[in-house]
Amino acid sequence: MLTLTQHLIDNQWVPSQSPHTQSLYSPVTGALQAELTRGSVADVDHAVHAAAAAFPVWSALSAAQRGQYLDAIATELASRAEILIADSVRFSGKLISEAQLDVEDAIACFRYYAELANTLDAQQGQVRDIQSPGFEARCYRRPLGVVAMITPWNFPLVTAAWKIAPALAAGCTIVWKPSELTPLPEQYLAACAIAAGLPNGVLNMVHGDGINVGAPLCAHPLVNKISFTGSNAVGEQVMRAAAQGTRPVSLELGGKSPIIVMEDSDIDNACDWVWSGIFTNSGQMCSATSRLLVHQRIAPALYAALKLRAKEFIAGDPAEARTSLAPLISATQQKTVQAFQQHAKQDGLVDLLESVPITLPASGYFVRPSIFLNVPSDHDLWQKEIFGPVLCVQEFSDTADAITLANQQQFGLAATVISGNAQQAHSIAQQLVSGVTWINSHQFVPAAGSWGGYGRSGIGRELGPWGLEAYQGISHIYSPT
Structure with missing residues (x-):
């Protein structure tokens, strides 16, 4: 059995100052596979001071010099791709094809x-036109300082890369708390940073849970910025911590994203996009399009296609290429999703897949997929993020009603529009309250784009130039000409 007892602090693997451990179980079998020694307040303090000490030298480098380190980290990750993929499958239970994408995207x-x-x-020190004769304005972007980062378990590598890469490019130094459920892939990423020659203290990593590591990290007085991806409940706690000292925060939180299928849609293509939108990563995605709005005239044909596709589910070891249904991350998540399903059935909602034969392994954290039809707008199934393979459906006859239903939610992260009419699809997409909208596609997230949402989906944007600007402040210097 694997035992993880060390944190990365000041480029050294140091033993935890906490005696407390956490057991990690295989999502596939439910068997104990590792013990993780949790970090402590003392470990966090050690890491933050290392990052603070490293900041003056790291931020003084040119951005081009910092970029060379980032490129070297990418090279190190590529050289360890097979190990990273295998460990992502092992700890997160995701399909091997999805783990491969996680590594490639990172x-x-x-x-x-x-x-x-x-x-x-x-761009530094460029003269800006302020339309004030007699004065010159030069604009500078400055790194914010020490950044606290907390990343989730569902895509352990790419979500870390979305934060670490732009923060380092901006000139910040980092203390990173990865998910306690998927510690090994993240530890390899940290090792890649060392192998790339990253200077001491620039990237520090402390394993542990939210209480003993996350909370003291966010509250530390030397932290200048907090970036968090995870649940809304924890995100609100992070905001409260950031309020102490009036520090900026980036939050990427929940989603309850709609997918609108118009009357003129090709049924087979629509089935593909609906399917991948909810069942990729077993639905454990904040961007999962878990609310299907389908035009009533094609609803029966789409239901038939989805039901036929469900017969192809093969649940089992995600490391095997033939497997198409992977387990959830933990027993807790399994119980949470099953509770939603049971509640829906008790309320008389019809599961389209109930009669489809799907064999689940006797062990592990597998959940039978569900597609619930005619779900009321005020039902928990329609309103709450489930984070599992559960799709809820409503039919519409009027496009305006579909848009209204799509926007009647507390989240605004992602959406999909399926239509044979490109002009119509773009018109609908522009009316959706969504940070990212896909047309006749799904889950395309390029590094040069932006990522983030409205409402309870969070604050700020990641990726692209916007992701880098999140780690910079702006200074203007005015002088007479």
Whole structure:
């Protein structure tokens, strides 16, 4: 059995100052597979002071020099791709094809910010037109300082890359708390940073839970910025911590995203997008399009296609290429999703897949997929994020009603529009309250784009130039000409 007892602080693997451990179980079998030694307040303090000490030297480097380190990290990740994929499957239970994408996207993110960093130096000190004769204005962007980062378990590598790469490019130093459920892939990422020659103290990692590591990290007085991806409940706690000292915060939180299927849609294509939108990563995605709005005239045909597709589910070891239904991350998540399903059935909602034969393994945290029809708008199934393979459906006859239903939610992260009419699809997409909207596609998230949402989906944007700006402050210097 694997035992993880060390944190990365000041480029050294140091033993935890806490005696407390956490057991990690295989999502596939439910068997104990690792013990993780939790971090402590003392470990957090050690890491934050290391990051603070490293900041003056790291921020003084040119952006192009920092970009060279990012490119080197990407190279190190690529050289360890097979190990990273295998450990992502092992700890998160995701399909091997999805773990491969997680690794590839993380590498692409570091490459993107390495290239973007090469453009930053020329932008510093540029003269800005302020339309005030007799005065000159020069604009500078400055790194915010020490950043506390907390990342989730569902995509352990790419969500870390989305934060780490732009923060380093901007000139910040980092203390990172990865998910306590998927510690090994993140530990390899940290090892890649060391192998790439990243200077001491620039990237620090402390394992542990929210109480003993996350909370003291967010509350630490030397932390200048907090970036968090996770649940709304914890995000609100992070905001309260950030209020002490009036520190900026980036939050990427929940979603209850709609997918609108118009009357003129090709049924097979629509089935593909609906399917991937909810069942990728077993529905454990904040961007999962878990609310289907389908035109009533094609609803029966789409239901038939979805029901036929469900017969192809093969649940089992996600490391095997033939497997198409992976387990959830933990017993807790399994129980949570099953409780939603049971509640829906008790309320008389019809599960389209109930009669479809789907064999689940006797062990592990597998959940039978569900597609519930005619779900009322005020039902928990329609309103709350489930984070599992559960789709809820409503039919519509009027496009305006579909848009209204899509926007009647507390989240605003992602959406999808399926239509054979490109002009119509774009018109609908522009009316959706959504940070990202896909048309006749799904889950395309390039590093050069933006990621983030409205309402309870969070604050700020990641990726692209917007993701880098989240780690910078703006200073203007005015002088007479």
